């Protein structure tokens with residue numbers, strides 16, 4: 001498996017961290033000193049409060065730098081507040097123009113300083129944009145650079161040289177905007193270099209800010225660390241941006257960054273040109289002819305959202321056979337193919353993309369005429385975000401939602417697959433708090449491979465990341481450090497350059513390398529233990545050789561590093577207590593996921609205007625909203641969308657017993673229920689049970705009924721499972 005994901009880090013990071021520390025002569029735990037022109041701490045250097053709603057400087061920058069005439073929605077009020085020293089939460093619909101809310105201030109800061117006479121040249125500081133999608137960040141950076149705005153993106157695709165150049169520009173106070181993924185905030189080298197930016201951090205912009213909320217539909221554990229990062233780097237102000245935030249999620253964001261209510265800018269989500277229609281079918285198969293007919297009658301750029309990658313491929317082939325110009329798009333495709341498909345879609349006005357939710361973020365196409373939901377979206381927020389991509393040009397567009405009972409199976413597979421069993425959480429905790437780690441003192445570190453741990457304890461990678469973030473932020477036992485690779489292999493390209501390099505690190509590498517016919521394996525730990533060098537020197541040298549074309553370097557085995565903050569819990573009793581708290585929280589999350597699906601169904605099947613229902617979900621009571629939109633399924637037909645009621649099958653005890661015998665597992669009812677229901681998990685994959693005839697053999701049953709059945713067979717107390725269901 002490729003264990004560095006799109007939010008990962010480049011092998012240059014380790015060395016860069018060492019260099020960042022070296023250059024500033026600091027230890028990791030060094031206290032921050034600001035190298036800006038002004039001795040005052042950045043947090044104190046704020047402009048007088050009063051929050052004007054207009055800023056002539058912002059308008060000037062909008063006209064001159066961005067070539068636009070006037071601000072939209074509440075853009076100007078947000079920018080004026082930020083320039084005045086305040087922080088803000090911005091909830092604008094997709095395509096509403098959130099990016100300008102931080103791009104204009106990023107350009108304005110230096111000008112404001114000049115007017116106020118408080119900083120010298122290149123002392124304007126930097127705006128950091130935390131965003132989850134590399135492709136999106138790159139597009140924005142390219143567009144800004146074209147406008148002669150100094151912007152860069154720190155991501156895993158950068159070479160070490162590019163990385164060091166960005167670092168130098170940062171330190172010199174040359175960069176106006178720096179984009180990075182939230183995962184980078186675990187990187188100590190990065191935090192160090194941000195702390196020494198000339199002029200300090202003027203603004204942190206948090207894109208897709210709903211990911212911060214555990215109530216949000218797209219919670220990402222690394223987002224929880226953004227608020228801590230903002231405090232640690234002493235950012236002057238923050239702007240959090242999202243297209244989808246219920247009042248509860250917006251409140252969570254405000255709380256996380258201590259932003260007052262007056263800093264919340266929310267505009268109506270209502271889009272009068274969108275016709276929201278829905279139809280129930282008896283089977284999934286019935287949807288196909290309906291989609292073909294609809295597309296023949298409703299020409300134009302179309303996105304069809306499906307849940308699974310293979311579904312995206314199959315449906316686009318079906319459409320092609322029907323003579324449509326269709327392509328599929330999902331996260332599993334090669335980057336250059338994805339780019340090609342996306343580019344084709346952008347320039348065509350007939351193309352149909354069949355995509356998973358991986359498609360759409362940052363797609364700025366004005367004339368998308370149809371959005372079709374082939375499956376149930378995971379939440380009302382997701383639905384709203386996806387339909388929001390239609391008709392940005394204001395022309396009539398259709399958002400069509402087909403639903404049937406079978407769709408629930410797919411949603412349940414996702415929901416029930418994410419919660420690890422109690423047994424798994426307990427084993428995970430015992431692993432983290434193993435005798436060796438319990439000996440560690442504050443400041444010491446340990447490292448683990450998440451991929452191995454995920455398979456060993458049968459916990460999906462995202463759930464594992466949540467568990468670690470809880471041990472970090474809620475229990476304060478550990479703190480994530482810069483991840484590193486455990487395996488370095490290289491193929492020599494220019495043999496004599498390696499031979500002639502007699503530096504201490506080169507000699508250490510050469511004496512710690514196991515040569516094979518093509519790829520040579522370097523024992524980085526052993527090399528780093530040699531006299532006169534350390535691990536960072538070794539990594540740096542390998543990167544240097546790689547960048548000079550002397551070797552071809554491959555890295556693998558990503559190790560997550562954790563520093564001990566306080567000694568790990570020594571007793572079994574304490575572990576039980578943490579386990580209960582962690583498990584209860586995860587169980588809550590599962591219940592929330594189930595509720596989200598119900599909310600989507602309620603929105604579509606209620607006896608009310610769908611557009612109104614959508615607005616109500618987001619507490620949108622804007623005066624622009626009509627009592628009824630007049631063109632949704634309810635408004636047009638006055639009849640409710642009704643799903644055929646098909647009750648789940650009762651569990652089959654004989655089959656259940658067969659599963660227990662086949663798996664030889666008696667202590668994990670949830671694991672057994674997953675086999676019966678057809679949910680894969682790391683352990684299911686390792687044991688190759690996904691291909692077993694019993695896998696998915698009870699996929700028409702209620703999942704929680706299955707858990708209870710297996711709990712009884714295994715002699716476990718089934719009440720914990722009952723209480724979970726009653727809590728819904």
Ligand SMILES: Nc1ncnc2c1ncn2[C@@H]1O[C@H](COP(=O)(O)OP(=O)(O)OP(=O)(O)O)[C@@H](O)[C@H]1O
Nearest residue numbers: 068070071072094095096097098099100243362364
């Ligand atoms: N005031 C404005 N006048 C004209 N065009 C604007 C204005 N503000 C933004 N735009 C344009 O609107 C488009 C969408 O802007 P942007 O990408 O910032 O939206 P967004 O709210 O971030 O959307 P998403 O949620 O999809 O990321 C861009 O092409 C941008 O240039």
